[in-house]
Amino acid sequence: MTTMHTGTKPVEPRLSEVPTPEGRFGKFGGQYVPETLMAALAQLEEVYESVRQDRNFWDELRALFATLVGRPTPLYKASRLTAHAAELSRRSGNGGQAATIWLKREDLAHTGAHKINNTLGQGLLTKRMGKKRIIAETGAGQHGVASATAAAHLGLECDVYMGSEDVRRQRLNVIRMRMLGARVIEVDSGSRTLKDATNEAMRDWMGSVERTHYIIGSVVGPHPFPMIVRDFQSIIGTEAKAQSLRHMGRLPDSIVACVGGGSNAAGIFYPFVDDAKVQLIGVEAGGRSREPGQHAATLSFGSPGVLHGTLSYVLQDPNGQTADVHSCSAGLDYPGVGPEHSYWKDSGRVTYTATSDEQALDAFTLLAQTEGIIPALETSHAVSEAVRLASTMKSEQNVLLCCSGRGDKDVEEASRLLALRNPRH
Amino acid sequence: MGRIDTIFNELRSANRRALMPFVCAGHPRLDALPDVLLALQDSGASIVEIGIPFSDPIADGPVIAAAMHGAIHAGCTPALVLDQIASIRDRLRIGLVGMVSISIMQRLAAGSSPALVLARFRDAGFDGFIFPDLPLEESEGWRSAAAETGTTCSLLIAPTTPPERAARIAQASTGFLYLLARSGITGERSEMPDLSGRIAELRRASNLPIAVGFGIATPDHVRHVVQTADAAIVGSALVRRLSAVPPDRSPAQVAGEFCRELSAGLA
Numbered sequence: 001m002t003t004m005h006t007g008t009k010p011v012e013p014r015l016s017e018v019p020t021p022e023g024r025f026g027k028f029g030g031q032y033v034p035e036t037l038m039a040a041l042a043q044l045e046e047v048y049e050s051v052r053q054d055r056n057f058w059d060e061l062r063a064l065f066a067t068l069v070g071r072p073t074p075l076y077k078a079s080r081l082t083a084h085a086a087e088l089s090r091r092s093g094n095g096g097q098a099a100t101i102w103l104k105r106e107d108l109a110h111t112g113a114h115k116i117n118n119t120l121g122q123g124l125l126t127k128r129m130g131k132k133r134i135i136a137e138t139g140a141g142q143h144g145v146a147s148a149t150a151a152a153h154l155g156l157e158c159d160v161y162m163g164s165e166d167v168r169r170q171r172l173n174v175i176r177m178r179m180l181g182a183r184v185i186e187v188d189s190g191s192r193t194l195k196d197a198t199n200e201a202m203r204d205w206m207g208s209v210e211r212t213h214y215i216i217g218s219v220v221g222p223h224p225f226p227m228i229v230r231d232f233q234s235i236i237g238t239e240a241k242a243q244s245l246r247h248m249g250r251l252p253d254s255i256v257a258c259v260g261g262g263s264n265a266a267g268i269f270y271p272f273v274d275d276a277k278v279q280l281i282g283v284e285a286g287g288r289s290r291e292p293g294q295h296a297a298t299l300s301f302g303s304p305g306v307l308h309g310t311l312s313y314v315l316q317d318p319n320g321q322t323a324d325v326h327s328c329s330a331g332l333d334y335p336g337v338g339p340e341h342s343y344w345k346d347s348g349r350v351t352y353t354a355t356s357d358e359q360a361l362d363a364f365t366l367l368a369q370t371e372g373i374i375p376a377l378e379t380s381h382a383v384s385e386a387v388r389l390a391s392t393m394k395s396e397q398n399v400l401l402c403c404s405g406r407g408d409k410d411v412e413e414a415s416r417l418l419a420l421r422n423p424r425h
Numbered sequence: 426m427g428r429i430d431t432i433f434n435e436l437r438s439a440n441r442r443a444l445m446p447f448v449c450a451g452h453p454r455l456d457a458l459p460d461v462l463l464a465l466q467d468s469g470a471s472i473v474e475i476g477i478p479f480s481d482p483i484a485d486g487p488v489i490a491a492a493m494h495g496a497i498h499a500g501c502t503p504a505l506v507l508d509q510i511a512s513i514r515d516r517l518r519i520g521l522v523g524m525v526s527i528s529i530m531q532r533l534a535a536g537s538s539p540a541l542v543l544a545r546f547r548d549a550g551f552d553g554f555i556f557p558d559l560p561l562e563e564s565e566g567w568r569s570a571a572a573e574t575g576t577t578c579s580l581l582i583a584p585t586t587p588p589e590r591a592a593r594i595a596q597a598s599t600g601f602l603y604l605l606a607r608s609g610i611t612g613e614r615s616e617m618p619d620l621s622g623r624i625a626e627l628r629r630a631s632n633l634p635i636a637v638g639f640g641i642a643t644p645d646h647v648r649h650v651v652q653t654a655d656a657a658i659v660g661s662a663l664v665r666r667l668s669a670v671p672p673d674r675s676p677a678q679v680a681g682e683f684c685r686e687l688s689a690g691l692a
Contacts, residue, residue, distance in 0.1 A: 022562065032527050032558050034484040035594070036583040036608050189490065195481065202483040207609030209585065303535065306528040307481065309558070319502045320532030321480040 023223020028339035099393035113405030121232035123150035139194035140331030141173025143217030148182035218261025219338030222309030233267025285327035286354030376405035451501025464681035469688025486612035514550030539570035553577030647690025
């Protein structure tokens, strides 16, 4: 399958050959930022170009991945989850067979999610640029914790912007960030969630750009961020590809990942986008309903527009104001999405779907009780879709699920939400 | 020749400088804009920048961001602002420049085109535009739409902009050059930095008038800026006053008084 292009040269440019030097993924991407930031983006592009060919940089990052993060993360065969999918298949009259579900265990990465892959990479870039301070935005707190960890390891100063609503619902991560020596700055404007934290981080960067690097936590923002974050996160898909060949004997039939900004999905999808036979499915936060303000399913219900420096799908009202969003998961609660996902959606390469709060909570409990793995609420959205999808497939097929993060941070919020649903719980 | 060019030509031949206040449409009240514009015209303003409220203004500090959020909450939309401007335009001689996030403009242009959107603004009475989050690289479509509709498009030049790039931005701009006095976001500051080197450099690259903004809050700041620049832009200091209009005064009175105070710095 990986050699499907041999013999004839593909006529179309390969989907992986993006972005352009201007930062375009098809029509999406670009750099819609105040002029004050353009010099910093140019510097970042230049430093990143220089390290791309620099073995020392990648050796250093690989060593950190191996010894600090615990990479490669395992590929885990979820037998009881698969049996559950087969049971669903039997009940819905599909013959009782299901594809085998495999988990790429990013939840086992140090700090509990894939976010550390990006923060260590950008942390090393920060050192190359000679900057002493990093800032970050965070929703669920995983990117904040990963940034604080990279800062501690590399001896950098670290400030993390976090919406006050998220400070409440992800309290454990706030404590972790502070223990790691970072300052957590609560953001009280707008909806008090990830979008507003991103606004404040950008404002900080406008005034501090000469000594500060902004570690964006997802494949969003102005070029070159979507490319850099994707590249650092694509270690997920690169490892998963080799592990699939080893354990399944071939590539998976389908890959499922949750999408907020879209960094774990971009990381696991990107090494597979040119393998046309591998179905790629991104799962957005369907929230309470399809009504505006009740979900955060940007690719499912949004339209192209500019947010946080990039042209991509966005949830906007007809006047161009960013719409309110809702998700039970703080990490998916974002009205934008990475421009490469918009490109993949419009090209038809990736299918995007949405999972509701209720379905995600069910999947949270399901994975915990069938496999002994408590997933993050973000990840739970993908778990729900993977189980549904597997139950429609054949038993010799394989579904690869990106288990992007663990749910320790969510136990308080999830038990609160479960208790609301079932007071006897 | 458009109104912005005419205004600067007249000022130049009289050896005078311009005061360019910024106000946020829909702030502090949904219907405040027309009277505020009349008051600014009567108090020494040559051109007024009108901010169209945006939910996520990343270049703006807390004062302007709060004004924008308040205006959106009150129901301010681009269509409403255009109606207000159209209703007052024949009583205004001053230039009107829209300060609009490209997020808003892209959305308005979806299913239409940049030129059609700018024509709507022009027909309502706008003379030019500043898109604070549209750098040179992304600006071509909007600059040609401005040229096509006879409106001006001023790109921003920041302290972090290298000289060669600043020259290219200057050459791509029309109407006037918008020079940011500082890095960072909008807001009032106590000291004004020395901009004479950057201004001399821009004079070599372009004949357009130079307007300086970000952090200008007092008549002394205005005085300092117009020693070398052609215009001083005052934003947050005015918006802050409009956020705290006493019950016995109107927004127009407060705007007019502060503008008159600032225009003392032009003398």
